[in-house]
Amino acid sequence: MKSHRKELWFQLPTRRAFVNITSQVEVTLRESGIREGFILVNAMHITASVFINDDESGLHADYESWLERLAPHEPVGQYRHNRTGEDNADAHLKRQVMGREVVVAVTEGKLDFGPWEQIFYGEFDGGRRKRVLIKIIGE
């Protein structure tokens, strides 16, 4: 069994954003030389997500307004977590809806994807350096 590991780094200027990281994951997979196995892509921070969906800007705007409705950022005083001096409690909630990680099958050296699947980094508390972990196991 082989394994391969890489970190992606982000520092996004806005509080919230979605970044398509599919091509970076594909490059990492090629570097690994692994042909059959699993690839794990996860946020290493607890106010961010990695998820798979469509690369369509209207949909991303829908996610933004929907997540704000489910777990609004304001008023920050509505969350007990923010009594610690943080203002990011909503980001911890949004990340649970969108998920921490994806596991993708590797088949014949490629991401084994359906026609529209793309991998995104979802930032819910930007403005600081944060990481995504890519780990691949297989042969």
Added chain:
Amino acid sequence: MKSHRKELWFQLPTRRAFVNITSQVEVTLRESGIREGFILVNAMHITASVFINDDESGLHADYESWLERLAPHEPVGQYRHNRTGEDNADAHLKRQVMGREVVVAVTEGKLDFGPWEQIFYGEFDGGRRKRVLIKIIGE
């Protein structure tokens, strides 16, 4: 390390439905000959889910009405994604709540499940051909 791959195909007549696919996953696991490892089951389409829960029709009706409350299909004009000509933005949102994939342990050649765990395909934008991927790695 061995690996095994299979696709399941669906074309459901209704917009939304839940289909128990546990027995098809079990058949695929037996075909693989893998005794210890992981099995990944994921929707290959971004308006569908694979998830694990109870095979109880009342609960499925509860999921249906709850997801409609969290992310209503109508009015379709409330979603920017639908300006592309689609009417399935809600399906992209519902799929995030229910999840894209499950990873299940394989132990002694079987799905290593608790007493009530069953695997479901969740369709949120039916009426077209869609796939689920089963990928197993192990020994």
Added chain:
Amino acid sequence: MKSHRKELWFQLPTRRAFVNITSQVEVTLRESGIREGFILVNAMHITASVFINDDESGLHADYESWLERLAPHEPVGQYRHNRTGEDNADAHLKRQVMGREVVVAVTEGKLDFGPWEQIFYGEFDGGRRKRVLIKIIGE
């Protein structure tokens, strides 16, 4: 490829609770002797979750009130599942928001975690014996 399996048992006195299980997962990883691979941690019951987030009591209180808002326990008669004699339909819904499982990379014999990542068991229908499965594969 090596594999290792362990169950954790819980019987929590309250209906809902969050329990930090990170150190138990770390002990299991050391027992396995696996240095590179993946670790799967999943609830074996369908009214419970395993998830990764912050070990901060204010945040856990926020999760509690937020999940009660998204999928309230009362009135129990609002859910069709509860016509079976259960009163835990809300727990099946809450578990979908928080997730069934996490997959964590194992690197150099350790959980490959960001600075604040901790693994939690999320109970949404306590008062009975329930299990979490830890399964590790790798080398």
